[in-house]
Amino acid sequence: MFKEFKAFxxxxxxMDLAIAVIIGAAFGKIVTSLTDDILxxxxxxxxxxxxxxxxxxxxxxxxxxxxLAGSTDYAALKKAxxxxxxxxxxxxxxxxxxIIAFIIFLMIRAVNRVMPKPEExxxxxxxxxxxxxxxxxxxxxxxx
Numbered sequence: 001m002f003k004e005f006k007a008f009x010x011x012x013x014x015m016d017l018a019i020a021v022i023i024g025a026a027f028g029k030i031v032t033s034l035t036d037d038i039l040x041x042x043x044x045x046x047x048x049x050x051x052x053x054x055x056x057x058x059x060x061x062x063x064x065x066x067x068l069a070g071s072t073d074y075a076a077l078k079k080a081x082x083x084x085x086x087x088x089x090x091x092x093x094x095x096x097x098x099i100i101a102f103i104i105f106l107m108i109r110a111v112n113r114v115m116p117k118p119e120e121x122x123x124x125x126x127x128x129x130x131x132x133x134x135x136x137x138x139x140x141x142x143x144x
Contacts, residue, residue, distance in 0.1 A: 027100075031096055031099055040052060054072055054073075054074055056074050056088055058084060059084060
């Protein structure tokens with residue numbers, strides 16, 4: 001059983017997957033920073049100070065502690081255990097996804113342009129065509 005597990009782990013596609021997960025985690029942090037620190041502030045500036053991360057609805061106002069009454073600090077309210085509907089955070093994550101998907105699209109597109117295309121083998125002739133050719137060749141051979 002150990003030998004089978006070792007053979008499974010050492011297969012190329014498992015190692016490739018492990019590397020992809022590690023690189024993906026690091027890439028995710030870069031994209032999160034790009035979104036949170038660069039793009040969302042720019043979007044906010046374009047739309048007049050719009051900050052998506054502070055958009056939320058308090059689902060149960062009675063659970064808001066007195067010290068946080070009227071607060072617009074999503075993180076503080078969430079930490080205090082107030083039930084919130086954080087749609088602004090969802091918008092931020094959706095933008096993250098679109099950015100990641102677009103970057104991956106560009107990377108795959110670039111790789112496809114650089115990689116050589118596999119040569120397509122000529123399609124095999126159907127069996128009846130092959131048989132007819134053999135009969136033709138036999139008839140020609142008998143005439144000669």
